[in-house]
Every structure is written in structure tokens, then in C-alpha cells.
Amino acid sequence: ASSDRGSDASSTAPGSGAPGSSASGSGGTSGSAGSGGGAAADTFIFGAAGAPSMFDPLYATDGETFRVARQINEGLIKFTPGTADPEPALATSWESSADGKTWTFTMRDGVKFHDGTTVDAAAACFNLDRMYNQTGAGATQAQYWSDVMGGFKDQKDDAGQPVPSLYAGCQADGNKAVITLNSSTSKFPGVLGLPSYSIQSPTALQQYDANNVQAQGDSFAYPSYATEHPTGAGPYKFQSYDQANNTVTLVRNDDYYGDKAKTATLIFKIIPSETARKQELQAGTIDGYDLPNPADWSGLKDAGFQVEVRPAFNVLYVGLTQGNNPALADLKVRQAIAHALNRQQFVTSQLPEGAKVADIFYPDTVDGYTDDVTKYDYDVDKAKSLLAEAGQSNLTLNFWWPTEVSRPYMPDPKSVFTAFKADLEAAGITVNETSKPWNGGYLDGVEAHQADVFLLGWTGDYNTPDNFIGTFFTRTDNRFNTGTQPWGAELSDQLKAADAIPDKDQRDAAYVEINKKIAADYIPAIPISNSPPAIVVAGNVQGLVASPLTDERFASVSKTG
Amino acid sequence: MEKGAHESEPLPDAPAAEQSAITRDADVLLAVDDLKVHFPIRRGVLFDRVVGHVYAVDGVSLAVRRGETYGLVGESGCGKTTLGRAILRLVEPTGGTVHFDGEDVSALKAEPLRQMRQRMQMVFQDPLSSLDPRQSVQSILEEGMRAHGIATAGGAGTARLKELLSAVGLPTSALRKFPHEFSGGQRQRIGIARALAVEPDLIVADEPVSALDVSVQAQVINVLSDLQTDLGLTYVVIAHDLAVVRHISDRVGVMYLGALVEEATSADLYAEPSHPYTRALLSAVPVPDPLVEDSRERILLKGDLPSPANPPSGCRFHTRCPWRQPTRCDDERPVLAELAPGHRVACHYAAEIAAGTLQPHAVETDAIP
Amino acid sequence: MVTTYRRAREQRIDSLVNDEDKGTSLWASAWERLKYSPLFWIGAVIITAFVLLAIIGPFLAPHSPGDQLLIGQTSRSRNEIAPAQPGFLLGGDTQGRDLFSRLLVGSRQTLLVGVLATLLGLTGGLILGILAGAFGGWVDTVVMRIVDVMLSIPSLLLAISIAVLFTNPNLTSVIIAVAVTQIPVFARLLRGQMLAQRGSDHVLAARALGVKPGAIVFRHMVPNSLSPVIVQSTLVIATSIIDAAALSFLGLGSQDVDSPEWGQMLGEAQDRIDSHPGLAFWPAICIIVVALGFTLLGESLREAIDPKSRR
Amino acid sequence: MLRYTVRRLLQLVLVLFVLSILLFVWLRNLPGGTVTAILGDRATPEKRAELESVLGLDQPIFVQYFKFLGRALTGDFGQSTGVAPGTDALQVFLTRFGATVELAFGAIVLALLLGIPLGYWAARRKGGVLDSGLIVVSLVGIAVPVFFLAFLLKYVFAVRMGLLPPSGRQTPNIDATRVTGLFVLDGLLTREWDASWDAVKHLILPWIALATIPFAVIFRITRASVLEVQGEDFVRTAEAKGLTTSTIRSRHILRNAMLPVITVTGLQTGALLVGAVLTETVFAYPGIGEALAVGFTKKDYPVIQVVVIASAAAFVIINTVVDLLYAVVDPRIRTR
Amino acid sequence: MTEALLRVEDLTVRFHRRGVAPMTAVDGVSFAVSPGQTVGLVGESGCGKSVTSLAIMRLLARRGNSVSGTVDFEGTDLLSLPLRAMRDRRGRDLAMIFQDPLSSLNPVVPIGVQVTEVLERHRGMKRGPAMREARELLDSVGIPDPSRRLKEYPHQLSGGMRQRALIAMALACRPRLLIADEPTTALDVTIQAQILTLLRTLVTEHGTALIMITHDLGVVAGLCDEVNVLYAGRVVERADRHELFADPRHPYTHGLLESIPRLDGDPGERLTPIVGSVSDNIPWTDGCAFAPRCSREIDLCRQVTPKLERIAAAGHLGRCHNPVEPVAAHPAEHLRKELS
């Protein structure tokens, strides 16, 4: 593994396009222009909440890595800015066979990777095969592949059986890449717009040993491809990662096939503290940042900043672990809890503008949405009577909530808990509170079914119901432990079947049915809200299109003044 | 001070070789034989190694008879305190034995030793610091009694406490007070009363009056001698003030660098000091009489006491001795030998010096130009 | 080595100069000095007020600290919290709870954190310090190596380390986390004192008297070693309160929603500090004043019992 | 002297060894951890198991420890998983150490520059208004939580008044060359004055916030120590010799009074680290303190390990150096 | 007797402390010293010896006390001199040595510097010559190997050498008056003898005036020309040393001499201590402070404060209403014969 990025940065001679310096024309005018910070018109500085893991999106799952990767790379398709709908990217068009198993992508002509090599069908197939061929540490890291596609080529499960995969192969046919699948899935082609499915330069991948991920004790060591030489075909090129100053610098790719990036330099300044990001924006030292605290929206707007609210593409739910607390096995109890929660008051008092009470487990922008499901209005008396009917007037629930975390669907877990705890108590339920750090017992405990009631949610990756409820309930040993209920397997089968329906309309209809059953008969959890996350930029920034998938592309962004 | 009885009676012959006889002598309460206390000097890189020793006490033999007062004098750092503590086994001796009333104290295990301590007590130099500031006089006095199962409760206990206080000349009201509420002399009386509380036979008093002003010093000295008369106590009194030692002791040992250099009855010692060091010491003590001061002959010693960690070879005193003779004094360590009955001296030339056949070297004078 | 005589004499002169012939005890003479120290009095007044508040505060609170009485006037999206109004002296917090009531109730929690953390740290330190100081030798070496390791980790890290061990961060875990960081401090202090006591004349005297070793340790050495420990405790209460606040700031503080603690309130108010400074201001002021009170008290006590400062 | 240094260093090795065991065992027994950090809310039991076996986390803890130790001895502490994921943890430490050194060094210098003269001044006017005032100020410095002070400073001077940058270490797109990794020094070395000045501007507020506690401690120890020394016999002797006030002050009082100040300054490095965790977090300053804070929330064990061990080492080494310095100043130790 | 070099008149020092009545440590002390003369101040701990000497040198703390009276040094009143001028005189015209040689030396400054700083200050010498002079000074007070010692630090010297170094410093500018405050208390007798010899030579060969402060009557007997016995801040008896020891008149002086076990006395003899302790004192304003402890107390003692007046031979002053009768035969007569 090579890890001398820091020393690399420190040993370069001054002036010669040093990684730490801005490579743009303004470099010549030196200090006075530079000290203007975020003010320089051809440099856009974005406040990132954390450091990217590395720059090969195949191995990443986190937003900070993806945010950078999205500027450097493109996939066969991408999402239309501001929506979750696919549009052409490196492929200009695509079609699938009737059974949904064969997908043919027509490649765009004349596109070059940053290293000057050509983007073609062979390169596309090379990438997909590379993903499929991951082994060892690489396989554990390529999660978006395993999540969506299942297994890898040589992967065996504990019993020594090959792990099934959706992916069957990819053939380059002139300027067409033909991808074959083992079964139809709703995930295609949307999944190809994910950063992990980016098409990267085969030359560079090979030259810099891109697959050489090593597991070491607690962590992974990445090859130099991922740390120093990411080579995509996106509007920006990777320039440097200055760890001493916590900045990632990208520069414009002048050979980009589409509209060239509007700013010559794009800098991600890593500022872990949310408050610090806000203050930097206020002080003018950055041009924008992600996920402003909803409480700050109005203040930021008043101060002339542009708070771009993304369409809500997430859901917050109160999970009910089936089979843990015997009382929860009773549908009446689950219904009572649903009635007990004053979701509307919570949404108005604690969630940002634009947040809505959710009746099903995904937002209305997702295909197969319906609001024609059983609704559980806030009604304490009803809750009490349901509990009484169930013989659970003295119900005690073990309610878990996470600390050290803020998610787009749950900006402040404590306030969620505080509100719902009061609601449950009002319905005569005794609440035993357990708070644990998000990654410090909470997730692990919830996965291990230790909680009766817990707070969790999901942000969608792409536009399919499967990405939401499929993820939640397809497995029967999921965190709600639905397998312990008679309907758990039923629900799982319905979801699998729906996902495999090639026809979109039929598929959507199937999902509507599933949602109705979930709301009326199952209630494995209570959907609470969809809450829109925002991104904020300075007043002089134009061209930022907020994306429900947080897939903002900065090439279109420019600054005045 | 009534002590004529012992004074006139010379001790039986006790040369080093016959020391064992002394330990068996029923009249001898305390017998110290070739006692050594070497403090290790530790230093080391990771773990401390012993790189040398402070020869604080280096081969002391002496015997104290019942009812007698034995005085120890010597300059600062010569090992008096260490010797005193080693006798009570408050420091572990490196070598040699201490017999108390025929029993080998140096071989006692913890519990027997603790019980033995009832019979041997100590009075400390600094009256304030040797009293626990947080204990009332009553509990200070009772502590020892309790430790040795002497009744402390009820009328008997109270009576005993009053008796103790009156023995050292303190009012009964002192019982409820704390050490800091007393003057120096009174504190020292408390220290003495504490030692007396367990009804010991032997009291080792380590510079009991050094920290006191002369007028108070006299009071305490009187208390000590009165108690001896009344209770038949045996004392080992350590002091650096020769006048005090002479005043209260029957016999006196002079220490230099961890060893006895001379031992005699106090009358003998002051009348006929035989070791050059004793002579120098006596000549240096200021006497509050101008006539004496003006006329006396001074033996000025050169330099300071050598370090006990690195004592001189041969006679320890040869580096400062005005009578030093070539080679023998430098090479051969003199033993404490009997010069006259009951008068032991550790000097090769003691007889010659006493006879006046050996003259001191000219003393180097300290002169202002 | 120059004569113990001299030392004793000096002490005597010292006591003469200072105590007007009649010696007075450590604390009595400290009191003589404290009487005229304005810093001490300021500290004492603050602490008395604080302790009183902690005792009666929760009873005075007009509302339950957990009730979201003002939730209707609260909106995160508009960044609104309930303003001060009749019955709600300082308005509501972000959850629509009465800020004033929370401050009042918080005083007791805060005192608990400070005092319990100190007591716990003190107990741990006492045990280690007494072990090391009473036995000496290899026990001392082992104990002190442990203390060295603990001391070489900056205290807050230690606290963080302990805090993350608790899967359910609440007041108890904060107290324990803060207490652990104080253990080495107390252990060191006490061991030093104990060692000094071990060599002291009055302990030697007790040994000479044949007092049993256990009694020597607990009747003589420990009581005489405690003064600086007591003073240190006062100071540690202050640092405990501040450290607890720091833990809250790092998100590791108590998460108990029903029993507010000032540090926790301050930590929670961080992200609203510019729009609603009052949320952070009140708990911060309370913490600062109380910490200052304990520090003033501790420092003036320290100065007063320090023989060196008697000149 | 050499012996002493060697001894301290050997002790350090021992301390670090014990510390590394404790740390290792402790971190591995925390709830959550690397696997959860990597998998997040996408974890499934199979994936967890797979990841655990790939990382060797399913092996007995002592096996894991000795593997770790073996690698650590070659300087390989693993890769960061949260602070700067994928970067060598030691590298993360080293890069960030420079930042913390700049911050801590500046703070301690500030504390010394203010603390010593004021401490002396207060001691000379013991009991006066000025003395009491300074004591109260220093105690308030101790009583105000560091993070709150940092917050206030930032809010007032950076956000409200806009005088100084609110966070970070250097303006990102400034034309600066890295030489030593100490930004202020780098600018001076390469004559990029603006880069130095920019780095200094980023440091001023953190310096002030971080310096308060060391200042208070140094002030008080100086004051106490001057009070003590000025009552010493040798000062009276110096007075009796008719020496001038300035000679007495510099040669006799201060030279002696500085001895405890040296020791305390060394001990303050520990406190500085604590302060740095808070200060750096508030000012989003990429030093080891921030690395630790982030590392703890993100369960970045490699970074936590290397930072804690290295800062313990730094603490011990600094104190050894301070002790040596002490010996240089105090002949009683030097010539022993 | 030659013209007095230093004349202390009615020196009074009071210490003020918050909350308690002012404490008079030195109460109207007067005495004089001439060149070549040694005047002793003796008394028990706390009687005001040190405070007297510090007041003369004006070394008492700037606050917390008040000093009155005059200290006439060759016609100038030291007490009314500006502090700056006083600094110029200290170390040059009048010097002082203290009891504890270790704590009186700066532990972190080499001996050489501590000696030369006086030379540089008062004699305007440069470093080099000052060092040479310092070497000679150390040599002259009997420190062996002075060149090496100059570079050493106080802790490397033995007690006796430290005291010699202090004396060397005091003598650096050839002061005409030397005040020695218990210079030998911290030293062993053999070393004490060395230092006393050194001081004696100093006075006889250089005509330096010496104020010797001690609690040890023996030291006084061998060194001083005139002796002042202090009690509770006042001089209670003053006489030539022969006169004083031969014929002590004040009951306090008498008591002191009686309570000392003497090398030349009878060993068996019971000591006759002064009863009580200093804490039994009454204020001088209510009569004689010593009265409560005095064996010769009469009614007058508790009513009228006695004055310091001639009570025996010329120059023998005492402060007593009922002085001790003259001693018939000198107590140590026989021993004196023996020794001589």
C-alpha cells in the first residue's frame, strides 16, 4: 500500500504546479488573490462533513466519497439533475429484452478518460467484469455490488456453494455493451447511475493496481489507484488531497464531452463540525455545504444564502421488533402504538419545512407510491382502548434511540425520542429508555433485536420501491425480525416477486398492494415522516441543482463577483 | 541528681572478645555487638541497583547496665540516630546483634518484636513532629497502652494517665489538649510521658533537648533524671552537646563516622580525653566563662566530616587528626581497646598521646590577610 | 544532612513567628488567614448558594423539566422556540420544555456530577494511594506505574474512553468517566503525603510504641495525609463539572432526557447558539459561576494550608 | 544525565507497551466498531461475519494483539477508517501532529509570555487589588469551559466581526508550499509571507482559547513560586549585599522561581492535548485533537491507537526533556 | 574606647497583623559598637535578636511592620536614609551573615558569581578582576582550592565552607561593621570553632566592628567584648563579658547561666532552670515582662516597668527592681585553675 500522500505534497518544489497550490491562472497572481478564499470566481469551495475514504467509488458506501467521485466519474447512465430518473451519460441509449435479462447500452463516441484513453464498450465491460471479479478484501468492500447484484464471481458461502449473482456477463459489441442478468430486477438500469458503478479508465485501473485492496487488522489499505490516481471521465480531474489542510482539490477536465465545468477548481474542504461549516459559509470562506441544520434554514435564507431543499427521498420509521416483546406480537398493540404517536406535531415542531408525515415506507416521488392505505391518526383514547383490548394496559416498552448521529431523515434523534416518549407515556405505556451511540452499540443492538422499539430510517439510492421496502423486509431475519411472525415469509415472497416483474406498471401495482398489506395487517414498523434535506450555497452561486439522491454535480455551478 | 551509686562502680571488663559474656551478664540490660547499619545507595537504569552504601553505623559494640545512663556524642551525621534506632530495630541492622535483657532483638519476628517494644522506648529530638498533630494528649498516651494491653478504660486508666502527667510535670488539664497547644518543653514532656506509658525498662532518647532553649532544656533534663531515680529506668541518651551528655550520663561513648572512638565514664572522659577526636571536640565546645575561654588551648580540626558513604581507610579520623602518624593511621583501623579500666579508645597512639610523648602537628590557622 | 537540630529549630521559630507562641492547628491557622481573604468569601458564598439551590431548586421548579409544554410554539424549520412568557421565565427550549425549570432541576444534577465524581475519584485515589504509601516497595512501584500510565493519557481522553464504554450514556456513566480521570491525581497526591508521613517522626514513634501496622496506617498516616486531598477535592469538583460539560459537548455526555444537567444543556444548545444564545448562555453562566466558586474556595484553601505561603 | 534519559526512555517503552495492550483490549471490547463503521446501516449478519474474518477480528484477542504489535513495531498501525479513511494511521498522526504542534506551542508560548510577568507582578504586590484581580481572572480562565470560550471567541471575532477566519488551518486555495508541515514556519522558509500570515490568522483564536488554562496555571505557579523565593534566606542575603533590585529580581528571585514553572509547563502538555481536542473541534482545526474526537465518533481504532500511544509518548518525552532542562537550570540536579 | 561606629538608639519594631494587636518584637533597644569591638546580643529564641539586626540593615519586609528609633552609622541615620542610598551602603559599609549557610546561598548561582556580584556592585569591578579578587577572598577565609570552588554551586560545598563563603561575601568590600546572626548555630562544634576563630581574627586584625548574635552564652564568653542580654525585645542586662559572667545581676541572666549544664561544672549537680516559658510573659507596660518567671519577683515588678540603669560596676547596666546579689566566689574558679 502506498500512503505517502502527505510527504508527496510536502516535497514538491514550489511553483511547479504543487499539489497544495491552486493550479489555475490565479496561481500567478499569488497571495492577494488567493487570500480572497472562497471569493475567487473560478474556484468553488464546498464544505464537506468528512474525509472521503479514497477515490475509487467501487469500494465506497459513504456520501463524502461519492460526492467527490461524482465529479470525477461518470457511469453508463446518470440521474437527471433534480430527480431520481436515469438519463444518458457514457451510454447514449439502452434497451432491455422483454424478459428483462439482457441490457444493451450504446456507448457515446469520442469520450476520453482523464488519462486520454478512450471510453468505449470494452472499457464499460472491463469495469463491470472488474466489479464482478472482486475477491477477498475487495469483495467485502464493494458493497453496492453485493447489495444489488448479490455475489461475486468466485465467491462461496460457508457451505462452499457459489453465492448467486444477478450478473451473468458483459459483452462489448462494437460500440454496444451488452449486459446479461440471471433474472429480471427492478433495480436495472437505475443502479448503473450509482457512483459505485462508474466507468473508470481500464489502463489506469491496471497500471495502479486498483483491485489490490488489503485487509489489515481493523482496516483496509487501498492501492495507489484509489488514493492518488483515480481516473474517470467526469467533468473534473483529481488533483490532490492535502491532508494537512484537510482539502481535496479537483480541476476542470477540459476534454469533458459535455458542458465543461464552470469553475476551474473545485475544492472540498473537510469540516467535520456542522456549526463550523455554517460559520465558514457565513464568513465567506466556503461557498456552500451540505445538510445544513434545519434550524438554520430560515436564518441562512434571511442572510442571503440559498438553501436548496431537496425533494424528500427518505423515510423515518419507528421500528417494532417482532418476537422480542410478546406484547408486540399482537397487531392491536402495534396499532395502538401507531395511534399513540403524534406524528403531525412532531413533524411541525421538529422537522424542517417541507417534511411530511409518512403513511408508507417511501416518499411519493418513488414509483409505486400510494396513500390509499390504512391510516393511523393521532388518537390517544383509541390507543388506550386498543391496548386494553389486547390486555396490555400496563405495557412496558424498551425504547432505543441513537446518539452521535444525524441523518437526513432524522436530524436530531434526541428530539424524536423526546417527543415519542412523551406520546407513548400519554397512552399509558411505560417507556424504558436506552440510548447508545450510533456506531457504539445502537446499530449492533438493533440488528440483534435487543430493542422493542427503535428509531431508524433510510435514504434511497435510486428510484425503486425495492430500494426501500425491499431492503427492509425481503430478508426475514431483518432488524424487525419479521421472520418470527407468520406473515414475515409471506411479505418476503411478495417483495421478491414484485422486484422480478419486468413490466413497470405491473410492478408498481404489485408494490401498491404490498404497501396496503403492510399498513393494514403487518405493521412491522410505523412510518413517521419524509423529511427533505437541504444543501446551502452562497448568494452569488448559480447553477446548483439539488438532487433527491444528493447527487449534485458541481460542473454546472458558477459564481459571480 | 542521684546517681552516685553507679558512677563509682566501674563496669566489668568488657573487651570485644568477651562481649558474649556481657550479653549473659544479668546486670547488663542492653548489649550491642558489632552492630552495622549500611544504607544502600541505589541507582540504576531500569531497575535500581545498589551502587554503594552509606556506612551509617559500622561496627559498634557497647553494653548498658540496668539503671545506667549511657551517653552518645558525636558530630552531625556520625550515626548516632541510626544507632539509636537500630537498637530498637526501627531500622534493620545490616549486621551484628542487639541483646535486650538477654534476648536477641535482632532475631525477633514481627509480633514478638512489637511486644518487645513495650520494654524499650524512644524519645525523639523534635517534640512537635514526633507527636501526631491530630491526636489529643490522652489518645497519644493511651495508644501505646492499648497496643500492649495495658488497661486504659475506667478509673484505672484515668489514674494511670494522671500519674504519667504528674510524673513529667504536666497538669491534668493537658489530657484534652492537642500537641500544638503546648510549648516546646511541654511537648517534650508529652513525648517522655508517651514513652513512660508502656512502662519500659530502657529509654533511648535521641537528642531530647537539642531543639529547646537552655532554660527549658534544663527543665527537661531534670525531668529525665528524676524519672530515672523514681523508676529505675535505663537510658541511652544521644546528644551532640557534650556538656549535656556529661551532665546526665554515667558513661559516654564518642562516635565518629559510624563507630565508637572512645568510651569511658563521663568523669574519666572529660578529665582525660584520650582519643584525638575527643580532645578536639572538648576543646571546641564553648564554655560560658570568659576566663576559661581566653585561656584554653584549642585544637582546631581541619576540614569537615568525611562522607559516611566513602569513609577514609584505616583510622576514620586520620584525615583530620593532628596526631596522625604515617602509614599506620592510614592503613590500619584501630580497634576499641581498653586503655584504662572502663576506658576504651580506638587509637593506635592513645597511650603515647596520653603520656605526652607524641605532639600534635602545628594547627593550620584560619587567617584573614 | 546538616543537623536535624537546625531543622527542628527552624520549625520552632516558624511556629513562633506565625502562631504567636501558642501553636494553632493547621486548619485553625488556615481559618485565621481565610477570614481575611475576599476570594475565599466569594467562593464560599457561591458554593453555599449553589448547594442550597441544588437542594431546594427542584422543588421550586414551576414545571416538570421533561414536559413539552411549549411544543406548540416550537418549530425547528422556522427556528422558533417559545419566548419568555408568564409562567415561563426564560421561555422554552428546543423541545418546548421550560428552560427555567430545567436550570433549577439541573442544579441538583450538576452538583451530583461534581460531588459524586469527586467522591468516586477520591475513593479510588485513596485506595491506590494508601496501598502505595502504606506498603511502599513493589506495591508502590506497581501502583505508581499504573498511575503513570493513567496520567500519560490526557484526562479528557481517559474520560472519553470510559464514557464510550458505557452503552447507555447517562449521568452515572458521566460521573464514572470523570471520576476515573481523577483517580491518578488523588493517588499521586495521597501517596506523596503517605510517604512523607511514613518517614515522619510521629509514625516512627508509633512504631516504636509497638502500635500495630494497620493502626499506624489508619490512625496516623491517613488522617495526616488528608488535608491537601481535601483541598484538591474542592478543585476537582469544579473540574468535574467542566469535564462533564466537555463530554456533553463531544456528544458523550448524559443523554437522560428527564434529568437535565447544565453541561448537557450547554452541549445540546451548541447548534442554536447564534440564533438563541439564551439556551447556551444560562447553563454556561451557571457552570462558570459554580466552577469559579469551587475554584476560588479550593485555591484559597490551598493557599491557606500551604505552610510555604505563610510568610 | 545520560543514564537518567535512558532510564526514562526505557520506562516509556514499558508504559507504551502496557498502554498499547490496555488500549487494544479496551477498543476491541467496545460496542460497535470497525465492522459497523464500514457497513453502517447496511449490515447483514453474513456481511458482518465475512468482514470480521477478512479483517481477522474473529481470532482470539491476544492473537490479534500480537499481530497488531508486530505490525506496529514496523511502523504500521493500520489504515484510518474514519478520520481520513484509507490513509495510513501513522501518516494521519504525523500530518496532524504538525498542526497540533503549531497550535500547542503557540499557546504555551502565549501562556508563558503572559503568565510569568503577570505572576511576578502579582507576587510583588501580594494582596493588592491587582493581585486579587489577576487571580480572579486566571481562575475564571479555569472555570470557563474551553469549548465554550472557543465558541464565544469564534462567534464574536470570526462570525460577527469577521476579523479572523472561523475555522480551518489555512485558506484552501492559497498559494502555499509545504516544507515542514508547520504552516507558519513553511511560509517563513519559502518567503511566502502571506501563507504564514494566513496560517497565523487561523491560529490566533485557537491559541487564545487553548492558552487560558496553561496561562492560569503558569500565572499561579509563578506567583506562588516568586512569593516563596522572595522570602528565602538567600534573597535576604542578596539584599544585605546591597545588590540592585534588577539583579535580585533576575538572578536571585526569577532564576529560582522559574524552576517549578519549568516542571509545570511540561505537565501542561497533557492539559494542552485535552484542550486541543476541544479547541480543534470547535475550530475545525485538523490536528490530532480533532482526529481523536472524530476518531471516537467514527470508531477509527487505528487512528485512536496511534494518537493515544503517540501522545502518551510525546507527553512522557516532553516531560523528560523538561526534566533535563530542569537539570540544566538547576545545578543541584546537574552536578549530582 | 574609640568613637562608636554604630549607635542604635531606642530601636523599636512592631509587627502588625490583621485582626490582632500589634506585636512589639523589639522594644527600645539601644547599644553601640566601635571599630574593633565585638558586641554580643544574646537571648532565647524569639527575644528579638534577629529582628534587631534586620532592622539595622533595613531588611525587614516593606509592609506589616513599623520601625522607630535611630540607627546612627557614622553620623547618618540609616533608618531615615532613602532606600536607594541604603542599598549602596549595604554590603559596602555594613555587611551581614546569617544563620543557615545553605539557605543563605542562592542554590542555582555559582559561588563565584555570588561573590563577584558584590564586587561588581560596590567596587565597580569588571568580571575578570572581580573573579581574581574573589579567589583571593575565598583563600583568605580558608577555603581550600578556591579556583575550583568559585565554579561550584552551594550544594557542592560543606557546611563550614558555605559559611566561609558567606563570610567572604560579607567581607568583599571590607565593611566596617559586620553583623553575624547566629553564624554557627547550624554547624558542628568543631566547625563552629573554625568559624569563630576566623571571626576573631577578623576583628583583631582589621578593626572591623562585629555585632554577634547568638543564643549560646559560651560563644559570647569567648568572643564578645560587651554583651547585651535580651529578653522579650528589651535589653535586660549589659556588661563587659568578664563582668557579666562573673557577676550576673539580672535574675534572667543569672537563671540562664544556672540552667546550662557546664563542662566545667559538677556533673552530678542538679540544674536550676528558669521556671515556666516565654509564653508566660506579661507585656513590658504592665511591669517587668520576666516577673512571672522570676524567682526574685517583688510587688514592684508587676507595677512599674524597670529601667535599664547601672546596677553594678561602671558600664554594667540592668533592668531590674530586685537584682541578684553579687556572687562571692566565681562558680568555675576551681576548673579554671585546672585548665590553666
Ligand SMILES: Nc1ncnc2c1ncn2[C@@H]1O[C@H](COP(=O)(O)OP(=O)(O)OP(=O)(O)O)[C@@H](O)[C@H]1O
Ligand atoms: N534512611 C537512610 N538512608 C540513607 N542514609 C541515611 C539514612 N538515615 C541516615 N542516613 C545517613 O547515615 C548517616 C548517619 O545518620 P544519623 O542520622 O544516624 O546521624 P546523626 O549522628 O544522628 O546526625 P544528626 O546529628 O544530624 O542527627 C548520615 O550520613 C545520614 O545521611
Ligand SMILES: Nc1ncnc2c1ncn2[C@@H]1O[C@H](COP(=O)(O)OP(=O)(O)OP(=O)(O)O)[C@@H](O)[C@H]1O
Ligand atoms: N515577620 C514577622 N512578623 C511577625 N512577627 C515577627 C516577624 N519576625 C519576627 N517576629 C516576632 O518577633 C519576635 C522576635 O523574633 P526574632 O526572630 O528576632 O527572634 P530571635 O531572637 O532571633 O530568635 P531565634 O534565636 O529563634 O532566632 C518573635 O517573637 C517573633 O514572633
Ligand SMILES: [Mg+2]
Ligand atoms: Mg540524629
Ligand SMILES: [Mg+2]
Ligand atoms: Mg534569630
